[in-house]
Amino acid sequence: EKTTLSALLASFVAIGYRASPLGETNGLDELAAEQRRHLLRLGVAGIGMMQVGMLAVALYAGAIQGMDAHWGQLLRWASLLVASPVVFYSARPFFAGALRSLRVWHLTMDVPVALAIGIAYASSAWATISGGGEVYFDAVSMFTFFLLLGRFLELRVRYRNELRVAGEGHELVPVKSLRVGDQVRVGEGEYLPVDGEVIEGESRVVEAMLTGEQAPVLKKPGAEVYAATLNTRNGLLVRVTAVGAGTRLAAVVATMDRALTEKPPQVAMADRLAGLFVGVVLCVALLVFAFWWQYRPDDALWVTLSVLVVTCPCALSLATPAALASATYFLRRRGLLVRRGHTLQALASIDRVIFDKTGTLTHGELSIAEVQCCAHAAPVDRARALALAAALERACRHPVARALATHDTGIRAGQVDYQPGGGVSGIIHGERLALGSASYVGQTLGCVIAEPQHAMKAVEGFYYQRVVLADARGALAWIVLADGLRPGVRGALECISRLGLEIELLSGDQSSAVGRLAGELGIAQWRAACSPEQKLARVRKLQARGEAVLMVGDGINDVPVLSGADVAVAVDQSTDFTRQAADAVLLHGDLAVLAESIRHARRTARVIRQNLGWALFYNVAALPLAAMGLVPP
Structure with missing residues (x-):
């Protein structure tokens, strides 16, 4: 019908x-x-x-x-x-x-x-x-x-x-300036601003804004893509076929409209208490009016009005929003932007905090520390290896791609496929190359990648990871990337630990780099070489044991685990996709804000309970006095 x-x-x-x-x-x-x-x-x-x-x-x-x-x-x-x-x-x-x-x-x-x-x-x-x-x-x-x-x-x-x-950190593009037939390039982790047809690249796009389906849909040249959908993997070149009502702006409006109907649980609890109170108040008011109409008709209206006024749940309606507004403003000034209503309540009951490594505990601004060229049927030198790697990563936005961007010499890669948490592959000069972890590259190219014999250089304050560049015949070069620790990380972890919370590190990087970082920071529980699915499985296991989990991450590979955590926090410089999955966003890189936010959330929860208790006490205590005519309106 x-x-x-x-x-x-x-x-x-x-x-x-x-x-x-x-x-x-x-x-x-x-x-x-x-x-x-x-x-x-x-x-x-x-x-x-x-x-x-x-x-x-x-x-x-x-x-x-x-x-x-x-x-x-x-x-x-x-x-x-x-x-x-x-x-x-x-x-x-x-x-x-x-x-x-x-x-x-x-x-x-x-x-x-x-x-x-x-x-x-x-x-x-x-x-x-x-x-x-x-x-x-x-x-x-x-x-x-x-x-x-x-x-x-x-x-x-x-x-x-x-x-x-x-x-925050974005500029809304006026898509009305685009015309049918124009070409726009959409990077990894970006929303499509228009409806269009893919003319170059291959990626997976989340169309949940339109269909409600969270699973990414494969898009190849010739496929249709739509505004407000999210490109999750590789860069796409799109020819515009329609502009207007389906723009990114409309998607933002839809997000805001959803926020209109999403009340924080504390506010919803106050509304439920007030709703129960309403029925009782109306019944009592009718009984009081009937009694006073028989006893002293001239005072019946005023006494009934007193009952309605003193029992109106105005204290209930003021107490919770006032506490939430104060807490939200406090956290925003400290650098944590709360996006969803349940966040403050969930923060107050957190048992464990899980961190990603690159871009979360470290800066995420990688630099090339060393290039180890391998013996190969067609050997390459340092410059050639970096140029090939940069060509594969050109359409990506993650830290490895940014580190290689300065070595781009204009070599073009086709049929690029990016695997979050694994690596990237593509065809250059008719031959498929891959860059990433040894397991990903070996699986993608169908060859065995042996770990290099000599160890990475170690410099105090920097943490290293290796990625391998290879073709179907084996490794061409190992590229060593260096990353520095965020300022104040040690102090932030100590503050979180003093709150009685467990700390864990889940990373997709190699075990040597993750283990060294965990040891220096005093993190006893850590896991390396984790895929996005493995991170999510770990969080689900902890939740099944009754633990409430706070997850902190920054990359697209963290989106599944952020979506599954009780509270998800995206750090500064996160992609659109990551922020969309997060319940709160760190506006700067100071992780100490997390401990302060948890303390303040606990304090706010206590204040709300006290406010509700006093409000109910006042209403219940004033009701018999008003019914006896002792309280003027």
Whole structure:
């Protein structure tokens, strides 16, 4: 059965939601407009609260010291005038939310909030017009302001970081400047900005944005590729066939829209508690009204209003967002950008921290330390070996490719195939060559690669790894790459260890380099030559034992394990693909931020529990007092 778009949109409108088709830019415009509307409502409520508060001080002073009736009535009318925009404009989301909740038969905290604001305002307005009774315009304005403040803080927690990640370290290309027939080159780990046809290169593309399928799809020359999909392996040259609604910008908008509906678990827990409270409050309010209507009808409305006001879960709605907003802002200032709502809660319960090596514990800025040319049927010298290696790595973006880039002499490689965590192969001058680990190269070329006899040079503060360049007849050269340790790594690991957490190192590099690094850093548990699948299997095994795992990585080969970890952190200079899989992003290379973030997450969890406890205690304690008429609205 098919449903028309107009019928679908009408169904959303019927239950109180505004819906519109996602266009190329309207999502960003709607996001900015919602932020402005919410801030404007908060501003109106804040100004109204201050003005009505000053008028209320005069009314209270007059009630104590005496005031002429006409001056008191003038102050009441002024309060009504100032409070009206607060109720009809600033408090409108609460009334809309309450109406929406009643339409779908699902009680939310908007129901008692709307009742309290509406009844207090209506009764105060009637008291002003009739010239008798109490007015509570100050309470209405203050109540509205603080509830809006809580929602604004929650909104910032859910939006702000997603926006920062979309723009951090990247520039959005205006794809409208592209035309059909243009050619664009898309590197490894980059999103495709347009729809097009592959004319050069072979790679695997993740089309999850369009199909929901996470498995990469093989793309060869002649294959169609689509905007907002992710090139995971080799560089592609694409001829543009369409631009517009399917751009990278639309993918960013989709990510932001997902963030709109993703509430942090702590906020969701507070909402569930508040929701349970709503039903109890409404039942109690009805019983209280019935009792006072029989006992003292003149006070029934005011006592019932007191019950609604003191039991409205405003403290619940303020406590959790305020704590989360404070923690998120603190971590961002320290250099950790939290992207997803569950991150803070999960950080507080971490048992083990796992690090990648290259680009995470080390700088990831490799340099050529040594080239060991091999005896071969067609021997090559150092310059030739580096030129061939650079040709194979030209379309890649990982650290090895960057180290070889300066040795590119223009030699072109065809049918390039990149294997994350293994190496790269391609055809140069009609012969297939491979560069990478000995196991990968041997498997790719069908030959046996023997380890070199002489050891690598060792220099204090640098860590080395070998990659082999070979053809089908055997090794042509071993290239030794040097990498320096990130500043402050030892101190960061000591801080993490003092928190009672286990530390582990998983790397795809050779065991000699990984073992030396682990020994110098005091990491007892380490594994070398790990494929992406083996890293993920290790994390799954730890999780099956009941451990919560924090994974820190930077490369495309870390994406599977980052996706499987309880908390995933991508370091600075990570690829788009890696950041997409991460729950948080380090904005600089200081790993000490991790220990500080875990400590602060634990502290925030304690604060949230305390806030919820005190909020519930206050609401439960005030309820019987309000029901007995001892608490004024």
